[in-house]
Every structure is written in structure tokens, then in C-alpha cells.
Amino acid sequence: MAKDQSQKPQDESRRRFLKYSGTAIGGVVVGGVIGGIIGSSLKKTDKEEKPANPETPAPSSDRDYNQALMFFTQDQFLITEAASERIYPMDELGPGAKELGVAFFIDHQMASAYGINSRDYMSPPFYPSEVSQGYQLSFKRKELLALGLDALNEYSTDTYNKPFTKIAPEEQDAVLTAFEKNEVKLKGVPAAAFFNLLHNLTIEGVYSDPLYGGNKNMAGWKMRNYPGNQMSYYDVIEKEEFIKMEPLSLHDHLELG
Amino acid sequence: MANKLPKVNVVIVGMGWVGGIIAAELTKAGHNVVGLERGKSRGTQDYYHVHDELRYATRYELMQDLSKETITFRNTEKIRALPMRTYGSFLMGDGLGGAGVHWNGQYYRFLPYDFEIYTKTVERYGKSKIPEGMTLRDWGITYGELEPYFVKYEQMAGISGDKELPEHVSQMSKPFPTGPMKQTPGMKLFTESAKKLGYHPYNIPSANLSEAYTNPDGIERAACQYCGYCERFGCEYGSKADPVVTVLPVALQTGKFELRTFSNVTEIIHDGKKATGIKYVNVPTGEEYMQPADVVILAGYVFTNVRLLLVSKLGQPYDPKSDTGSVGRNYAYQVNGASTAAFYEDREFNMAMGAGALGSCIDDFNGDNFDHSSLNFLHGANIRFTQAGLRPIQYQPTPAGTPKWGKSFKQATLHNANRVLSIAGQGACMPYRHHYLDLDPEYKDALGIPLIRMTFDFEQQDIELVKFIARKTKEIADGMGATTTQMNDVIKQYNIVPYQSTHNTGGTIMGSDPKTSVVNNYLQMWDADNVFICGASNFPHNGGYNPTGVVGALAYRTAEGVGKYLQKGGSLV
Numbered sequence: 001m002a003k004d005q006s007q008k009p010q011d012e013s014r015r016r017f018l019k020y021s022g023t024a025i026g027g028v029v030v031g032g033v034i035g036g037i038i039g040s041s042l043k044k045t046d047k048e049e050k051p052a053n054p055e056t057p058a059p060s061s062d063r064d065y066n067q068a069l070m071f072f073t074q075d076q077f078l079i080t081e082a083a084s085e086r087i088y089p090m091d092e093l094g095p096g097a098k099e100l101g102v103a104f105f106i107d108h109q110m111a112s113a114y115g116i117n118s119r120d121y122m123s124p125p126f127y128p129s130e131v132s133q134g135y136q137l138s139f140k141r142k143e144l145l146a147l148g149l150d151a152l153n154e155y156s157t158d159t160y161n162k163p164f165t166k167i168a169p170e171e172q173d174a175v176l177t178a179f180e181k182n183e184v185k186l187k188g189v190p191a192a193a194f195f196n197l198l199h200n201l202t203i204e205g206v207y208s209d210p211l212y213g214g215n216k217n218m219a220g221w222k223m224r225n226y227p228g229n230q231m232s233y234y235d236v237i238e239k240e241e242f243i244k245m246e247p248l249s250l251h252d253h254l255e256l257g
Numbered sequence: 258m259a260n261k262l263p264k265v266n267v268v269i270v271g272m273g274w275v276g277g278i279i280a281a282e283l284t285k286a287g288h289n290v291v292g293l294e295r296g297k298s299r300g301t302q303d304y305y306h307v308h309d310e311l312r313y314a315t316r317y318e319l320m321q322d323l324s325k326e327t328i329t330f331r332n333t334e335k336i337r338a339l340p341m342r343t344y345g346s347f348l349m350g351d352g353l354g355g356a357g358v359h360w361n362g363q364y365y366r367f368l369p370y371d372f373e374i375y376t377k378t379v380e381r382y383g384k385s386k387i388p389e390g391m392t393l394r395d396w397g398i399t400y401g402e403l404e405p406y407f408v409k410y411e412q413m414a415g416i417s418g419d420k421e422l423p424e425h426v427s428q429m430s431k432p433f434p435t436g437p438m439k440q441t442p443g444m445k446l447f448t449e450s451a452k453k454l455g456y457h458p459y460n461i462p463s464a465n466l467s468e469a470y471t472n473p474d475g476i477e478r479a480a481c482q483y484c485g486y487c488e489r490f491g492c493e494y495g496s497k498a499d500p501v502v503t504v505l506p507v508a509l510q511t512g513k514f515e516l517r518t519f520s521n522v523t524e525i526i527h528d529g530k531k532a533t534g535i536k537y538v539n540v541p542t543g544e545e546y547m548q549p550a551d552v553v554i555l556a557g558y559v560f561t562n563v564r565l566l567l568v569s570k571l572g573q574p575y576d577p578k579s580d581t582g583s584v585g586r587n588y589a590y591q592v593n594g595a596s597t598a599a600f601y602e603d604r605e606f607n608m609a610m611g612a613g614a615l616g617s618c619i620d621d622f623n624g625d626n627f628d629h630s631s632l633n634f635l636h637g638a639n640i641r642f643t644q645a646g647l648r649p650i651q652y653q654p655t656p657a658g659t660p661k662w663g664k665s666f667k668q669a670t671l672h673n674a675n676r677v678l679s680i681a682g683q684g685a686c687m688p689y690r691h692h693y694l695d696l697d698p699e700y701k702d703a704l705g706i707p708l709i710r711m712t713f714d715f716e717q718q719d720i721e722l723v724k725f726i727a728r729k730t731k732e733i734a735d736g737m738g739a740t741t742t743q744m745n746d747v748i749k750q751y752n753i754v755p756y757q758s759t760h761n762t763g764g765t766i767m768g769s770d771p772k773t774s775v776v777n778n779y780l781q782m783w784d785a786d787n788v789f790i791c792g793a794s795n796f797p798h799n800g801g802y803n804p805t806g807v808v809g810a811l812a813y814r815t816a817e818g819v820g821k822y823l824q825k826g827g828s829l830v
Contacts, residue, residue: 087662093671114316121327121342123700132332132752133339173663180661199662207649208311224674226609226649229308232482233610238439242605242675250306 066213067104070111071142079149080106082165084202086172094223095216102205105214106145109201115142137190141197148194151186152179209250221247229253259536259545265291265515267819268535268550270522270565273355274805275791275812276556277500277508278413281474282816284511288823291548292514293537295521296321296352300501304493307486310648314489317344319359321351326702328560330753332714334577334691340700340708346752347590347759348489349558353518354501356558356759357805361488361613361645362464362497364416365802366407366427366810368624369400371685374798377625378635386635388718392587392688393635394797397769398778403810404430406817410809414498415470415478417614418462425626426459438467439483443606443678444617447642450736456621461641463614464498464805474507485646487613497613520546523706525553525569525788532571532788538704552819555765555790556812559588562794563694563764564709572775572784575693577712583775583783585694587766588711589799591758592684592719594748595638595726598677599739600656605675608647616643622729623685623801634721638682638801640730649674657743680734682726685801686762687718694764714751723748760804762796767811769830779818779829780811786828791815 069077081103090096097103109115117140129136139147156164156175164172178184180199182192205214207221209229215221221228228247236243267283269276272294280290312318321327329338350356370377375393378386387393408431410416418433437460440448444460451458465481472478481496495502508514519540526533526547534549555562566572566584573582618641620626629635653666654673660666697710727746734742768774771783780795782788791811793804800807818829 088667089664091664091667093668096667117324117343119317119322119324121323121340123340125699127337127339129339130332130336132750132754133330134345134752134754135342136339176662202662203653204311204315204650209309211309212311221649224649224671225605226674230484230609232484233607234480234482236607237441237483237610237615239607240442243607250309253306253308 067101069107071115072103072107072110075153076146076149077103077107078165079152079163080198082172083149083152083176083198084205086169086176087199087202088206095219097202097206099216100206100214100220101216102202102214105205105208105212106198106201108213109204110142110145116140135193137193139190139193144190144194144197145201147187147189148179148191148198151184151189151191151194152176154186155179155184211250218247218249259547261547262549264534264549264551265289266550266823267291267552267554268293268548269554269556270535271355271555271557271561272353272500272505272516273350273556273558274357274500274809275815276554277354277357277504278410278809278812279554279556279791279816279819280508280514281504282813283819284508284513286820287513288820289513290508290515291550292508292516293520293522293535293548294353294516294518295540296518298353298516298518299358299491301491301493301495304491307490307493308484310650313486314648315650317348317489319350319352319489319491320344321349324703327708329697329700329708329710331710331712332750334712338697338710338712341753345754346757347761348756349560349759353505353516354499358491358499358501359489360464360497360499360805361803363614363616363643363803364411364414364418364462364464364806365639365800367400367800367802367807368426368620368626370624370626371798371800372396372398372400372403374636381625382629386629390690391635391718392690394587394688394766394768394773396778396797397767397774398814402778403807403814404428406810406813407806409813410806413472413474413503414464414809415466415472416462416464416498417467419459422459423457423620425457426620433462434472435467435470438463438465438481438612438615440617441607441610441615441644443642443644444615446678446737447617447680447733450733451617451619453736454732456619456733458617458619461614461616461618461643462806463612465492465612465614466496466498472503474503476503476506478502481612483610483612483615483646485609485611485648488645521704522565523568523704525555525565525571527569527571527785527788531785552787552789552822554815554819555788556792559761559764559792559794560694560709562790562792564696566765566775566790567696567709568706571788572782574695577691577693580690581772583766583773585764586773586775587688587763587797588692588694588713589686589688589762589796590713590751591760591799592638592686592715592722592748593681593757595682595684595723595730595746597680597727597730597734597742597744598654599680599734599737600673600741600743601676601678601738602740606678608644608675608677611644611646613645615645616641618642620801622682622726632721632725634718634725635687636685636801637722638684638726640680640682640726640733642678642680647674656741678734678737678739680730682723682730683758683801683803684719684722684726686799687716688763688798689716715748720748760793760799762793762799762804765790765792765794766797767795768797777828777830778814779821780815781818781822781829786826787822789815789819
């Protein structure tokens with residue numbers, strides 16, 4: 001279902017509505033009532049539009065050119081996709097990491113300043129540490145992740161005679177658990193630190209603004225009824241009942257020129 | 258060789274709440290002030306795309322760049338301190354407005370007990386109540402003496418709160434300038450349950466404005482929109498009081514204030530008795546400048562204030578072995594961890610909505626508002642329910658025993674995303690002889706200057722406090738109509754990895770004894786009377802509250818002290 005949506009063309013009427021409503025205008029204090037109106041009217045718009053032209057092929061301009069690799073090899077990408085899907089799997093509640101684009105998110109993050117720990121203190125010397133002192137390794141995130149992914153493959157090949165992407169989901173879980181518990185000793189790869197990084201990146205990829213490549217179509221937010229980037233809840237903050245809103249992303253908020 | 262600049266009246270190091278307040282007050286009084294900020298300039302226009310949890314909350318957009326400077330940490334003197342390489346336990350701000358930009362806006366005055374904690378503890382329980390090694394100190398100022406300065410801060414920031422606070426919380430000579438924030442269903446449940454138990458709930462006083470407000474300086478600000486992006490974020494509406502939208506424009510309007518951003522102060526120049534100025538580096542070019550001044554004011558975060566004194570060799574460094582000296586003494590933190598989660602199967606709450614200072618709390622178990630005779634700890638905690646806006650990356654609510662990943666993790670977090678109300682204690686932190694700040698012998702910042710080293714751990718006092726407060730949070734949560742409640746009443750060794758609180762205190766403590774304190778109650782340095790140091794670094798211990806209210810009041814007190822000093826010189830006490 002979410003896949004169908006990803007193929008849907010950009011909804012121009014939605015954009016116009018947002019612009020008109022004032023939520024996309026910066027610096028203006030808008031009443032929370034707008035959030036409520038947007039939520040309800042967008043839901044209607046979605047419902048009305050779906051049956052109108054369900055089979056229209058997506059024009060080429062709607063291909064997601066952002067979905068390409070900045071850092072990973074294709075193998076590393078596929079391992080990341082498979083592993084993150086086990087951490088956050090597709091189920092009856094909705095899409096998993098794979099469909100949400102989490103592996104693209106992780107790839108892009110590793111190619112960013114975050115991947116090279118540019119704002120972390122990475123000066124030597126590096127000493128053995130207490131757990132309470134936090135990360136004390138010289139590995140940068142992109143190095144740790146790449147080595148860890150290779151180690152995932154090596155460990156599953158050693159254990160199951162197949163690379164990580166080819167073993168059964170339960171076996172993938174067993175491999176990941178061995179890394180989580182730091183039971184894997186391969187080429188000096190800190191297994192638990194790698195698993196933690198992969199785990200955190202997966203959660204971030206599921207729930208960060210879709211501008212970063214994950215949380216495709218805000219489907220991560222929709223599953224937990226997170227309304228995303230709303231400007232105001234002034235008029236609804238006191239309500240007793242739970243208010244479902246169609247989420248908004250930072251893209252909806254963009255107003256250039 | 259540093260370029261020597263023309264001498265100025267007053268130079269302030271750091272342009273957060275303290276620097277901003279002092280700059281505004283002194284320039285209004287006609288003094289010329291230079292303000293140095295090592296980070297960039299910024300304003301509300303920078304926050305147009307601020308609703309971005311990844312960028313601001315988990316990539317720390319507004320925080321200090323640790324690759325340039327961090328701190329080192331160890332639990333005890335027996336182990337080697339190692340650098341805090343990535344963010345975790347607390348977040349140091351950077352840029353104009355400092356940590357005053359990314360705060361939640363929770364405003365408290367501290368209790369009268371806090372300011373005279375030693376005397377009042379001994380009076381009620383005797384000296385033997387204070388355990389070996391706990392370096393409890395009176396602050397050298399009373400609540401009554403500080404009260405007018407709280408009022409000044411409240412009027413400036415537009416603090417929103419109840420007309421009156423419970424008697425055991427605050428006697429206020431003037432009510433808050435704006436009414437309380439709106440009440441959410443969760444706040445009502447907390448309030449009703451606490452009342453039924455005979456406690457005294459009130460709305461958390463808030464620097465997120467409940468209504469449009471014009472302050473005595475003529476600064477107008479709009480009401481809070483409850484968008485749920487306060488902590489770790491700047492406010493695009495200017496509704497959350499921060500220095501950039503309150504005091505700094507006032508200072509700039511006088512024409513007597515010169516703000517220099519990207520100016521990283523590295524040393525206080527002095528002759529052992531007086532400061533003659535400061536040295537700073539222009540960050541983009543690396544050029545060094547010497548800024549002579551009549552008065553030097555340290556208004557940095559806790560670590561900056563302590564570190565500048567130590568690297569400049571001004572004041573007596575604290576030595577825990579001989580228990581002598583003062584700079585670095587009484588480092589304290591915040592004792593969090595006591596909490597109860599109330600799970601509701603039959604209803605959902607709008608947990609994405611909120612404001613940093615939206616919530617209800619009680620102080621029935623804070624300070625000495627309850628009898629400690631049979632308890633193995635001092636002080637207590639503000640117990641509260643807050644609705645600050647829960648965001649999906651950082652908030653993964655699961656009942657105890659849920660796996661950390663996989664299908665059951667996913668289902669539990671999705672199910673509980675809007676079904677949990679958390680009641681938590683913000684515990685006070687008592688000072689100990691072996692909790693302190695000094696210079697690290699090995700690790701240096703990007704300019705080659707030693708990093709500050711923190712030696713700190715949780716004590717038996719903290720473990721007992723958490724156990725006690727947790728039971729109170731459970732008692733309240735149990736009365737809130739939830740399906741189940743789960744209590745956390747255990748804290749262990751202090752660990753710098755998980756985020757806990759950006760309420761670091763101590764190191765340049767205030768007091769009435771020059772031997773054990775760094776500054777007097779005008780925040781004037783005992784060892785150099787033209788140096789003033791202000792911030793949470795002045796706290797001899799940390800109370801069961803957020804510290805900004807007290808920091809703000811102390812900043813107004815400092816401004817008054819500097820004004821007096823500029824007129825008559827010498828020691829002010």
C-alpha cells in the first residue's frame with residue numbers, strides 16, 4: 001500500500017492548499033485550528049483522489065533521484081537493507097525499514113559530516129575505557145559501519161555457509177543478536193558498537209524527516225500517528241480526545257522566492 | 258603576538274543568559290560593554306526549518322563542536338579520565354544566546370532551604386545528619402535577598418505561571434507577569450491525583466509565553482504555539498524567552514554595546530590581584546587579540562568559567578587531597594531516574610503536542626519540605642508530569658521486558674507512542690569532597706589548551722533519594738486511572754552516555770568564606786575584585802529544579818554589583 005503511494009505523483013492541490021492556508025509562510029503566527037483543518041481536509045483529498053486515476057503511470061519527474069548510493073557498495077547497501085529490516089520489520093501495522101528507505105538514509109548519513117565524526121572529539125590518545133566513559137574507539141562511523149557489514153557477512157558465511165542477505169530471517173536475527181551481545185570476534189570489529197550504530201541509524205531512518213531519504217512518504221510517522229512538522233497546536237492542546245492529523249514534512253513548509 | 262585593542266569599561270565572556278542580562282543592565286546604566294561570543298550570531302529567522310528532530314535533537318545542531326573542545330570524565334580519581342568524544346549525558350550550547358536558546362523554558366526560583374542548606378540542615382537534624390565527605394555550604398545569600406532579582410528576571414522574560422504558588426514553594430513579592438500555560442489531559446490527571454493524596458500541585462512556571470507579552474524594556478513577544486519543539490531547538494516564534502529575543506536587543510539599542518561573535522576567549526590577563534583584560538582568538542582567522550578592560554565578567558557555561566580561571570592561573574585551584582583551594586570545588590549535577598510510567602490501554606493522548614515548560618509539578622518532597630529524620634538522604638526532588646512534545650526518534654516507549662528491536666519492539670513502540678504518561682522526579686545533587694573539576698593532564702582542545710576534567714559519580718545519597726522519590730511518583734501515577742504503571746527506582750554508577758540533564762553546576766561557587774568559595778554574593782571574585790563570575794558555576798549544590806531561574810537572578814545581582822564596583826571600586830562585601 002505504501003508502495004503505491006510512493007509511485008503517486010506529487011499532489012499539487014495539497015501544496016497549493018498548504019500555501020494558501022498560511023502554514024507554509026514563515027514567521028507568521030498561525031492558529032492551531034489550521035492544523036486541524038489541514039488534517040481533516042487532506043484526508044478527504046486523499047480519499048477522493050485515489051480512485052480518480054489509480055493506474056496513471058508515474059511521470060519520469062517523480063522518480064526519486066535521491067535514491068542512489070553516496071557511500072556504500074551495492075553489497076553493503078543490500079546487507080544494510082536486510083539488517084535494518086530485521087531491526088524494524090514490515091508487519092501488519094505497516095512498512096519496515098526496507099520500504100521506508102532506511103538503507104538510503106544510512107548511506108547518505110555515512111557520506112555526510114556525521115559519517116566522519118566531524119563534530120566529535122577524535123583526537124588521540126585512545127585508551128581502554130570504562131563503559132561509563134562512552135565511545136573511545138578511533139573508528140569513524142563510516143569505517144565502523146563498513147567493517148561491521150563485512151563482518152556480518154563473514155559471520156553468517158562461517159555459521160550458515162551463506163552471506164547475510166541469503167539466510168533466513170530467523171538466522172539473520174541470530175547473527176544480529178550475536179553482534180548485539182558482543183559475541184562476535186572478527187578482525188577487531190567492535191561488534192556491539194557496530195550493532196548500536198546500525199540500530200540507532202535504523203530508528204533515525206524510520207522516523208526522521210523524509211528529506212533525509214528515510215521515512216518514505218512519512219509512512220514511519222503515520223504508523224505512530226506522529227503529525228510531523230505542524231506549526232501550531234494552540235487550539236487543540238487542551239482537547240481530551242486524540243486528534244489524528246495527516247503529517248506534514250519540512251518539504252511542505254518550503255517556500256522559496 | 259596578540260593585537261592589543263583600545264581599553265573598554267567592561268568585557269563579558271559569553272553571550273548567553275548571563276552575558277545578555279548583564280550587557281543590557283550595564284549599557285542601560287550608561288556603561289560601555291564589549292560582549293564576546295565564540296559561536297555565531299543567530300536569531301528567530303534561523304529556525305524557519307527548526308522542526309527537524311534529526312538535525313537539532315540527534316545531530317546537535319545548536320551545540321558546541323566537540324571536535325574543537327570537550328571535557329574529560331572519570332567516575333573516581335582511581336581511573337584515567339577520557340574525553341567525552343560524542344554527546345550524551347549533557348549538551349553544551351554554542352552561539353549567540355548560548356544554552357539559553359535550546360532550553361525548555363522551565364523556570365524555578367529554588368527553595369529558601371537551598372540558599373541556607375547547611376545552616377537549616379544542622380538546625381533541624383544536627384551536624385551528624387551530614388555524611389562524611391558531603392561538602393554542604395550556605396550560598397552566602399538568602400532567598401529573601403535574592404527575591405527582587407527573581408522578579409526582574411520574571412518581568413523581563415515574561416514568565417507564565419499561577420497567581421500564587423504553594424506556601425512551601427515560593428513567597429513572591431510580585432506575581433508572574435503572565436498567566437499559566439494551558440492544561441492538557443495528562444496535566445489534569447496528575448493534578449487531580451496529587452491533590453487527592455494531599456499534595457500541592459501547581460503549573461510549572463514557563464518561559465514559553467502563555468500569551469502575548471510586552472516586557473518593561475518594551476520587547477514584544479508572541480504566545481507559545483505548543484508546537485512541541487523546545488528542548489534542543491530554537492523558537493521560531495520568539496515565544497520561548499531566550500537572550501537573543503529579550504536582553505541582547507535592549508543592549509544593542511543603547512548604542513553602548515559592542516557584540517563580537519566568533520571570539521573565543523583563551524585567557525584572563527592579570528597581575529595576581531586584578532585582571533587587566535582578556536585574550537581571545539578570532540575563530541575564522543586564528544588571529545589573537547588582547548582586550549584590556551576595567552572589569553572582566555565570566556559568563557560562560559560551568560566548564561568555561563572554571564577552565565578560564567584554571568588556565569589563567571587566577572584564584573586558588575581546588576585540591577581534594579588537602580581540601581584546600583576553591584576553583585573547581587563542589588561540582589554537582591542533577592539526580593534523575595526516579596520515575597513511573599502510566600500505560601493507558603483505553604485511551605491515547607496528544608503526546609506530540611507540547612511546550613518545553615508545559616507541565617504540572619509538586620514540591621511536597623523537594624528541599625526540606627518533608628521530614629528527613631528517618632531518611633538516609635538530604636533534600637529531594639520536584640516531581641512532575643511534563644508535556645514537552647514527544648518526538649519519534651528519541652522516544653521509544655516500551656513496557657519493561659520488551660526486546661530492543663524486531664517486530665515486538667516495533668509493535669510495542671507504535672502501540673504506546675501516545676499511551677504513556679510519565680511522572681518523574683528531578684532530584685537535587687549534593688556536593689562531595691571528591692566531586693570536582695580540574696584541568697586534564699593529557700587531553701587538549703583545538704588550540705592546544707588543556708580540557709576541563711570532571712570527577713563525578715552518584716553516591717549512596719543519590720541512590721536513596723531516587724528510591725524514595727520513585728515511590729512517590731508511583732503513588733501519584735497509580736491514582737491517574739492508568740491500566741498499569743511501571744516504576745523505575747534504581748540508579749547506578751554515573752554514566753556519561755545516556756542523556757540525563759544539562760544542569761551541570763559548581764566549580765566557581767559563591768559563599769561568605771574566601772577560603773572555600775570563589776566569589777562573594779555579588780559574584781565578585783575574592784582574589785581579584787574586578788573579576789565577576791556568574792552562572793550555574795556559582796551553585797554550591799544543585800537543587801531539585803532546573804537552574805536557569807537562579808542563574809537569571811544571579812545575573813541581575815551581578816549587574817548591580819558591577820555597577821557598584823564601577824562607581825566605588827574595591828570589595829563589595
